[in-house]
Amino acid sequence: MSTPLATTGTSRTSSGSSPSSVLEADHRELVDAFESFLRKELVPLAAELPETVDMPPTELRDYVRTRSAQLGFYAGDYPEELGGSGMPFSAVVQLHHAAGRSGCPLAPYALAGSDGPSPLLRHGTPEQIAAYLVPLVRGEAVRCLALTEPHAGSDAFHLTTTAVRDEASGGWVLNGRKTFVSNADRADFAIVIASVEGAATAFVVDADNPGLRIGQRYDGMSGEPLFELLLDGARVAADAVIGGADGVGAAMGNGIDSLSRGRLVVAAMCNGIAEYALAQGIEYARERRAFGERIGAYQHVQEHLVTSRAEVEAAKLLTLACARLVDAGTEAPENAALAKLTSSETAVRVVDRALHVHGATGWVRGHPLEFLYRYVRMMTIIEGTSEIQKVIIARAMGLG
Numbered sequence: 001m002s003t004p005l006a007t008t009g010t011s012r013t014s015s016g017s018s019p020s021s022v023l024e025a026d027h028r029e030l031v032d033a034f035e036s037f038l039r040k041e042l043v044p045l046a047a048e049l050p051e052t053v054d055m056p057p058t059e060l061r062d063y064v065r066t067r068s069a070q071l072g073f074y075a076g077d078y079p080e081e082l083g084g085s086g087m088p089f090s091a092v093v094q095l096h097h098a099a100g101r102s103g104c105p106l107a108p109y110a111l112a113g114s115d116g117p118s119p120l121l122r123h124g125t126p127e128q129i130a131a132y133l134v135p136l137v138r139g140e141a142v143r144c145l146a147l148t149e150p151h152a153g154s155d156a157f158h159l160t161t162t163a164v165r166d167e168a169s170g171g172w173v174l175n176g177r178k179t180f181v182s183n184a185d186r187a188d189f190a191i192v193i194a195s196v197e198g199a200a201t202a203f204v205v206d207a208d209n210p211g212l213r214i215g216q217r218y219d220g221m222s223g224e225p226l227f228e229l230l231l232d233g234a235r236v237a238a239d240a241v242i243g244g245a246d247g248v249g250a251a252m253g254n255g256i257d258s259l260s261r262g263r264l265v266v267a268a269m270c271n272g273i274a275e276y277a278l279a280q281g282i283e284y285a286r287e288r289r290a291f292g293e294r295i296g297a298y299q300h301v302q303e304h305l306v307t308s309r310a311e312v313e314a315a316k317l318l319t320l321a322c323a324r325l326v327d328a329g330t331e332a333p334e335n336a337a338l339a340k341l342t343s344s345e346t347a348v349r350v351v352d353r354a355l356h357v358h359g360a361t362g363w364v365r366g367h368p369l370e371f372l373y374r375y376v377r378m379m380t381i382i383e384g385t386s387e388i389q390k391v392i393i394a395r396a397m398g399l400g
């Protein structure tokens with residue numbers, strides 16, 4: 001596993017206060033506490049992992065998740081009655097930023113992601129919230145989301161997985177093929193989006209359902225495996241529809257509520273990763289010498305780092321401002337699309353440039369930038385590709 005830097009809690013990409021520090025001031029204490037947890041508990045654990053292993057073992061990821069939940073960081077924006085800490089969303093965004101900026105490979109598992117509480121479950125019945133959402137918020141359970149199909153990725157409205165009423169039992173029978181599902185191998189249950197007479201509906205399907213099985217495994221660029229999930233006459237009870245009877249046909253409407261939050265969390269993680277990569281690039285350019293001079297003195301090298309600094313700062317400001325709008329209840333989906341588009345594309349470019357400034361040193365397996373170069377590439381695909389963010393923005397501009 002790549003060796004993380006010890007986190008300092010301060011950005012090493014500028015000599016003074018950056019413009020974004022104005023928006024970061026509100027949650028400084030909380031971020032300091034989280035960074036202290038990373039530095040004292042997770043950085044030493046990460047240092048014990050082999051340098052060339054991309055994905056920490058499941059038991060370690062489980063430990064990080066439950067420990068972070070005990071400390072109140074994991075799923076911190078969920079209310080206390082559901083097991084969370086009731087933090088504002090802008091605080092959660094800053095924690096994701098801090099996780100990315102830490103360079104600690106265990107940090108992403110300390111915060112709720114694709115295996116954590118699904119906002120779809122907030123639309124669940126009280127029984128579903130108690131049985132499925134609360135254990136996720138507490139870090140005691142893991143779930144997966146089965147939405148994508150071989151012929152329905154970005155175009156998630158044309159699903160071929162079906163759910164049909166079983167008149168005898170009053171329940172449902174699910175059939176179909178889902179693909180590229182994260183966490184399917186270790187999830188306690190799957191949230192399956194299936195078509196009920198053409199209307200997308202979210203079902204909870206327990207992992208031990210005899211009609212549900214894992215098919216092909218896909219090994220991604222940075223170690224995280226994805227899976228095919230096959231539903232072959234999977235029978236579920238009537239109360240497996242998230243939201244009960246009102247939930248039939250409500251999956252897309254209920255999911256749309258949460259899209260901005262999901263995209264802003266990805267944007268924040270990207271900004272943190274970009275800030276970490278930039279700090280590495282600056283540090284190396286200050287020390288490495290070529291042709292009798294520090295490479296940072298050459299304008300071609302400065303170009304990589306200064307352009308990155310400007311792009312990271314702009315992406316951060318955009319993301320932090322959008323997170324504030326979420327807390328104010330005035331966030332518009334096109335704003336989160338702007339932030340996700342800007343931050344993910346920026347992070348891919350900045351990590352690439354920082355690696356380049358390191359020459360062969362950054363390209364070698366086991367170097368943190370070599371891992372990040374592969375890890376960050378998924379960010380322009382997940383939570384809607386960059387083109388899909390552009391489609392959303394274009395529509396909001398009255399185009400298309």
Ligand SMILES: Cc1cc2nc3c(=O)[nH]c(=O)nc-3n(C[C@H](O)[C@H](O)[C@H](O)COP(=O)(O)OP(=O)(O)OC[C@H]3O[C@@H](n4cnc5c(N)ncnc54)[C@H](O)[C@@H]3O)c2cc1C
Pocket residue numbers: 114144145146147148149152153154155179180181182183220224226378381382383384385386387388391
């Ligand atoms: C790391 C990772 C984790 C994932 N985890 C999950 C998961 O847990 N559950 C799940 O269900 N899915 C998951 N996915 C799948 C992910 O949601 C899809 O990959 C994503 O929605 C894109 O769909 P696709 O791969 O089918 O690409 P396609 O939709 O086929 O797109 C191919 C290309 O065409 C472009 N394109 C498509 N439509 C348009 C358009 N209208 N205008 C312009 N360009 C367009 C896209 O931007 C892309 O560049 C994961 C993917 C990755 C990489």
